[in-house]
Amino acid sequence: MTDTTSEPAFDMAKLSAKHTSQEAEARTKRRHWAEFRLKAYGILAILFAAVALVILVYTIVAKTLTVTNEFYLSLDVPIQLTERQSATLTDDNPNTNANLENLIFQAMGVQLEAPHRGRSARPLKGLISTYEGFSLGEIVGANLDLIGGNYHFEALLDDNLQLYMKGDFGRLSDAGTAGPITISAGDSGDQVVISAASNAFGASRIAMREDRAAEGRALRRSARDQERAFNETQEALDDATDPAERNRLQKLLDGFGQQRDQIFARADAALTEATDQRNNFTLRTDDPSVFIRANGGWIKITEMEPERLVGTVMNPLSQFGEVPEGKWSGLLMTSPEAERKISDRQLLWMEDLKREDRIVTHFNQRVLFSSDSAQAELAGIWGALIGSFWTMMVTFAIVFPIGVMASIYLEEFAPKNRLTDFIEVNINNLAAVPSIVFGLLGLTILLSGVKLFGIELFDGLLKVFAEDPRSTPLAGGVVLALMSLPTIIIASRASIKAVPPSIRDAALGLGASKLQTSTHHVLPLAMPGILTGSIIAMAQALGETAPLIIIGMNSFIQDPPGGPLDKANVLPSLIYLWNNNSERLFDGKTAVAISVLLIFLILMNALAVVLRKRFERRW
């Protein structure tokens, strides 16, 4: 019992004052504010990750949606065959196909009223995909009754035209349609002179002015670069003493000076045109295109003055003369012909075909079910899909038995000595080796052999199975198996460890040997966990690219593989290949491949989660 009359060890009043004073309040506020900040940082961090994920998924989905439709040109093609074509079609050899593209071009020529033979037919021929003649040949070959009649054929548009239909090159907009116009013949051939109201073509004048202003700015920047080069050379010239060097530098200086003045002059000219109130323009191929559609034909404008324009007839008009307001339209395409992949002529044809409902769309099955192709519009992921399937089969067949057996050994039988430690250290290290090193491993050990100081130690190990195992699912499977081995071992060990010792003890007590205990009792109970781990490891292996690219699975392969020994591509390396391709249509197709890959990954992970929920037992 303490002495109640002794002095207290602390001063209550002072302490109360300390903890309730204003400074104390401020301190507490600061501490609470620190806590709020920490929480806020945490929430912001999670939100950052979530936003990044959302943006990633959104870009992929958006790009995928750009290729969900394909565009076709619908034509009525009279099937009139040459002797050679009918011979090819009626013979029994299924490998020879007739190319009936001449019939298609003829029908297109009739439709567009344009030449379909010879060099001037190149714009027309470029409208459709290269091998459509063979597609028609296959159709007619399968149904010989079509010969002599008309066939309603839908020809796949070329990839640049596909991009145009999607609006990738821009769309035609109103150039400023106001008032009546009068069209009269010009000086030569196709040239025409158009007189229009002063308020017409306003939008196109604005577009031209902006174009000139941008051009002027770009030229100014380039001239300034020349100026910089000029000044640097000037400084070098001032510092140089050697007469030969001075000579060389002087020549350089003159060159830079001349260039700079020229470019400045061009920049000034462009900027003057941009601000000139008189609005006279000469349209070149690197300028926006302005068109007039009147009387069933098209005119492309080459010179613009306030009330007078000069143009070339692209598609013939039924008549010249006055065209009242509302019966003609002026159209503007802001991207210049020089920067598009389709010419003005092709653009106008497409417009006419659209008006006549000759352009149809279909759901893009091709990208899923056809193999890779050099033609962007024909490429698909099917070959890579089959290749991925075979590679996964080989990987699973190798890594599952080896991984499970190794984990049984490590968990049940391994003595606790240095050798076992060494094996475990190795497994952990393998889990952290970069994937590209596995690719290099595969390249030497499996494929090309190892040479040390000119002595060949051993040849590629996989050469036993195939002459050239470079791009085969077999090689890819072995490399991926080595990569996934540590993951599966770690996951299997965890599930084997989770089986309680009582099960083992019971089996041993009934007289089973250690191996019988492991295989008959422990393994079946640990199997759900092992399978879950394997599925997750396979999902990771499905997305691996770097090692497969290094061992050669990145070439252009047209046919899907028939088995693990045929050359193949896998889905991730196809994504890499297509991303490198500069054709713009491949952008959307790459996104489709990525979407398919992600869908498979989601399915596999969902399967693993479902398995885990249904079968895993909590001891």
Add this chain to the structure above:
Amino acid sequence: MLTIALLGVVILGIAGYVIARQRAVAVSGGETAALHSRPGYHGLYALTVTTLVGIGVFIVASAIGSWYLGSSMRSALADLDPTISGLQADRVLQDARAIATGGVTSAVDALREELSGVFSSVNATRVWGITILTLGGAIAALFFALQTITTEFRARNKSETIFRTILWSTAAVAVVTTVMIFIALIGETLNFFTGVLDWRIDKFLFGLTWSPLSGVHTGEMSPDKVGAVPLFVGTLMITVIAMLVAIPIGLFAAIYLSEFASTHVRAWAKPMLEILAGIPTVVYGFFAATTVAPFMVGMGASLGISVEAESALAAGLVMGIMIIPFISSLSDDVINAVPQSLRDGSYGLGATRAETIMKVVLPAALPGIVSASLLGISRAVGETMIVVMAVGQSANLTFNPLDKVTTVTVQITMLILGDTEAETAAGPAYTLGFALFAATLSLNIIALRIVRKYRQKYD
């Protein structure tokens, strides 16, 4: 023919199982209880012995056969035309082989025709030899197994020993793989050191110019042009940017999820992070190349700064996003492993939750967090696809993240995939690969050491 040999071994094994089992029952006179092991185990013993001996003989015979084929072809070529050697000799031998097997050849002449004849005869000997040896060995093993069957024979123990050895060898596959990686990389690295560098390794490690293919058309790689410092600096820059993104975000996310979050938030935040972890790196690379890089360029242009399309910034940012879940989950584990008693003690003394975390929990979990960061760095250094798709190839020595750079992994990829001959490109590629392997391995070992040394046992 060789597949027939292997198939024969399998069939003999299965036959051995059946015969041995019947034999065991017969030996015991119908009373299987008299046997030491159940008949199935006798069968299993016969099966494993036959199959293993058969496969073993097959492998040894194949190796000897290939060596024999190769050496007889080479000696035949030397007899016929002693002038040809080196790469040309290899080509001639390859063509001879192609002519004999019906493959594609580059040229056909009398020498190749004759050699193809030699190939056909020697190959026939080889194939027949392997088949006969394999099947003979398997049959001999089968007879050996069958004559062991008695009532006292401990078939179960013997077959279990065999299986245990098989199990042990599968565990050793990991060791074998590491050894193979070592051999694969070291071989070419030594060739490169002796051949091009002439043991001036400092030129590789400290040289400032990287353009290894510049002298290749003259036949020689210049030792002054294989300085890897620009690559190391590029890799370092991208890793630093990635870590600046991943470590704070991963750590704060882990802290929030383990200490503050309600089960609602945890229910969608953890799966979201796991999804981020599961996205393949090609997809990240595509994202970086088509979305993030143009965005950076556009933002830079509007601010007046010139940002390269292949800058380190875009690739580093996306790589950081990729590593966030890695750091977050590892840190989560270590933070959760800190015992509740420490936290309770801190609360008991009046600390707020934030103060407990910053002053008690994090210091306790620090070794684990540092080790997680080191593992994250090791991943960033070894990452290939993101940088290959988002970063260029020009070996530019710069510390400006807005400039274009290249990394070690990009150069390895480009050297291997490029048009130069495999022999010449292999040298620098494998040396870089070896440097990468050594670097990541050391980072992992250091990470493990830190955890082991500084981790405190709280139990």
